[in-house]
Amino acid sequence: xxxxxxxxxxxxxxxxxxxxxxxxxxxxxxxxxxxxxxxxxxxxxxxxxxxxxxxxxxxxxxxxxxxxxxxxxxxxxxxxxxxxxxxxxxxxxxxxxxxxxxxxxxxxxxxxxxxxxxxxxxxxxxxxxxxxxxxxxxxxxxxxxxxxxxxxxxxxxxxxxxxxxxxxxxxxxxxxxxxxxxxxxxxxxxxxxxxxxxxxxxxxxxxxxxxxxxxxxxxxxxx
DNA sequence: CTGACGATTCACT
DNA sequence: GTGAATCGTCAGC
Numbered sequence: 001x002x003x004x005x006x007x008x009x010x011x012x013x014x015x016x017x018x019x020x021x022x023x024x025x026x027x028x029x030x031x032x033x034x035x036x037x038x039x040x041x042x043x044x045x046x047x048x049x050x051x052x053x054x055x056x057x058x059x060x061x062x063x064x065x066x067x068x069x070x071x072x073x074x075x076x077x078x079x080x081x082x083x084x085x086x087x088x089x090x091x092x093x094x095x096x097x098x099x100x101x102x103x104x105x106x107x108x109x110x111x112x113x114x115x116x117x118x119x120x121x122x123x124x125x126x127x128x129x130x131x132x133x134x135x136x137x138x139x140x141x142x143x144x145x146x147x148x149x150x151x152x153x154x155x156x157x158x159x160x161x162x163x164x165x166x167x168x169x170x171x172x173x174x175x176x177x178x179x180x181x182x183x184x185x186x187x188x189x190x191x192x193x194x195x196x197x198x199x200x201x202x203x204x205x206x207x208x209x210x211x212x213x214x215x216x217x218x219x220x221x222x223x
Numbered sequence: 224c225t226g227a228c229g230a231t232t233c234a235c236t
Numbered sequence: 237g238t239g240a241a242t243c244g245t246c247a248g249c
Contacts, residue, residue: 055231066230076248077245097231114230151231161244194230
């Protein structure tokens, strides 16, 4: 298949917004894998920005030491994780970066998927404006750092902590399927990034990404 | 109320 | 490879 055609949003069918049944499923690891290739969209003040999801991480509820909900921790910040699947969970890390997560599973089961990287599709000028990247004097060609890494992509799409609790079934933030999906052989699973504190759970293969995609964060794989 | 720290990023050695 | 930025959250007193 022509790789370029596969990545062109206009080449495929109209993207269809994912419905509650996608998010409600009990297996957060499966949902994290299934999110690869889907399109994350934000539309704030009439400004649409979107990108194809190329990297995710699953956070597997109360039994997962890496999860904010580990051991049933339930606070004002994490309360949204205990809500319905298909809700945004955005939190501030290091006082600087906003990280966007998708709450999954049914109410009271605090599963979530961290979206770690996107390949930009729509609204790239807006993303450049929001991030301050792409100004004159910089080297030509795509700036892969625009949406590489969870802090960067959240900034590019305008996602802030105030968006925590927003339904992904609404018209501000949603995820769509345009029919494109990675082959199984293009998908890689590794341990999650930045969760060394999680003891044995730090080694779980809960990070998923599309092999070879230049927007994927973290160290490069050995070939 | 206090203090330690983080699901990160970037500049710098 | 190392360290700083910067502040809400959380556990503990």
